[in-house]
Amino acid sequence: MSKRIYITGIGIISSIGNNVPEVFTSLKASRSGIGEITLLNTLHKGSLPIAEVKLSNAGLLDLAGHRGSDQFTRTTLLGMIAAKEALKSAGIEDVNAYRTGFLSATTVGGMDRTEVFYKDFLENPESGRLKDVVNHDCGESTEHIASELGIRLLVSTISTACSSSANTMMFGADLIRSGKVDRMICGGTDSVTMFTLNGFNTLMILDKRGCHPFDEHRAGLTLGEGAAYVVLESEDVVKSEGKQPFAELSGYGNANDAYHQTASSPEGKGAFMAMSKALKMSNLNSSSIDYINVHGTGTENNDLSEGIALERIFDPVPLFSSTKSYTGHTLGAAGAVEAVISVLSIQHGIIFPNLLWSTPMKELKIKPVTEVLTGQDIRHVLSNSFGFGGNNSSLIISKPV
């Protein structure tokens, strides 16, 4: 397990920007993407906030270079835009110059189209555009994006709820390390849908004021949409190409909370195990972590359980923040969105704050970073992604040595 895995490219689209420079600008300006629902035709418009990408599907088609096409779901378009940016930022012109695979994550795939079809279908089983329903499954967006990138060698999709895209990076890195591939494009994409909005609403974990992660008065998460991908390359490729990597993926851990389908255990067992495994793999002491991009959804349960796990592992707990206060919770894309933000922190020596925070949680001693901190020497970032079903994953992203 000695070979290093480098991050040599990043791409992102989210409610705070359509590409890496735009996202970086919003992060520095403490500008959140959370606002009123504009795209979904829902009863919750005006009462539940959301973090939408501020473009219609037509706008996304333009950005993806497919103006006028009718064959892509919103999830696919978001993914296509971010994946292409990642490849470009890695300076890759011929994607198949090395053995390259593509792993994407999503939690609802083409649901944005399926829910439209289903409405028609329920009213009249003979109606509904069939084209929309065959896009329901999760693999569809992955295949469109892979084809757009020209990748055929290894193509697959992971769905482990909110930790999905962190797991694509873990499997991708394992594949590179085993020598089966030389590089992987890993990440995830999810658009907001009526399905997820109403689903989370039935659980009563959507904060009507927008999410307030790690705040005593937090009342739930805010859904977001977006996509993000990283290019992972082997040490050999980086050396032979003389590349200057953005960061190193130096460790990761996956553990299951095995407690409840939607609630985290009170002591944060799965979170504790995922972080401990990641630290062990990277051969780092907990004191080496300079910043933690926490999962921090803003639900009562997650933040308490994650906070307890942090206090158990770290003494003192390093600087931390939940950037979901900017992007909302982008579900299947969240792990990759936050990995890209972690890379930006390392590259620019900036810690981006936990917005909308005012009161410390009474059960915890810790409180998040609430203002932009510049001039930081950030060598190691821990990024947490914890999902429903107790699927917990932690990544350690380090400054390249």
Added chain:
Amino acid sequence: MTAFINGIGLISPQLTTDPAVFLPEIVEYTADYLQAINPNYKDYINPIAARRMSRLIKMGITSAKIALSDAGCQMPDAIITGTGLGSVEDTEKILSGMNEGEQLMNPTPFIQSTYNTISSQIAITLNCHNYNSTYVHRAFSFESALQDAMLQIEEGMADNALVGGIDEMTDNHLQITRKAGHWKMNPVNNLTLLSSGTQGALAGEGAAYYLLGNQRSQSTYCTLSDVKTIYHPKDTEELETSILSFLSFNGLTIDQLDAVIMGYNGDILFDTVYNELGSGIFMQTQKLWYKHLCGEYYTSTGFALWLAANILKHQLIPAAIKVNNLPSDRLQHILVYNQYRNVNHSLLLLNR
């Protein structure tokens, strides 16, 4: 890359839940799709917990438990599931609920509709905190899960892994995808599927879990040597080249194969791929098929792997799965080749 298959649990439209017997009889159907035969779930799942579970989750937990008990394993080092569609039943409940009114919805279907619910529910049932993941890529779902499991074992991160492929069919989903041309328009007899001469496959469903390990044990069926996915090959020639290089990478030539299990599904549009290979590189090979027994679904190779493992263990090829009939004495190497709509092609190689 090699892992031992040390335990199997399979719920399917055939009589497959008892690991001690191998296809005692073939269940014949004339149906719109082949439904899995439900075991008595109460024997495997606490009835209080089972009450809220949808059928797919019960199938998953039960087949996982059968595989673990077959292997004599209490706690796997990893739980990895492949599912093309996850819980279709729960997804449909949410979509219908939403149509009836956004304020009146019940949370349970949403909780169960997330694709990782099966792996998670198995983890909760076993109180297993180890590596846990779910692959959801069409007819690569089970193959990716196997690849991850084998990597976990090969790289020393796990001594064993519980890995499964699971999908269900519902009446609504059948109706919709039938309109899209995926299935036969009328009920068909499963045993005569291959000679249907019409478009569309016969749909099916099933749940198959395997305990893969790095050690041979008393319960070992065979070894799983390699798994490969081939996405969108340009033509049959490229496909043949991929298959031959896969075999040669594993030190085999085509004439060393004792059988190839192919994914014929009775759809004349797509069975042509198998026919071309059958009269091409597999001309001299014993050809077998399996989808008349379990139907077509994204993770049907979970059934094919069970068939291959049992053929190697029992040294017996059931007559009902033979496409041609060649004499065979020792059965050593079996290849499973499947393709879904000529996009997702996959290979599994098993050795005695």
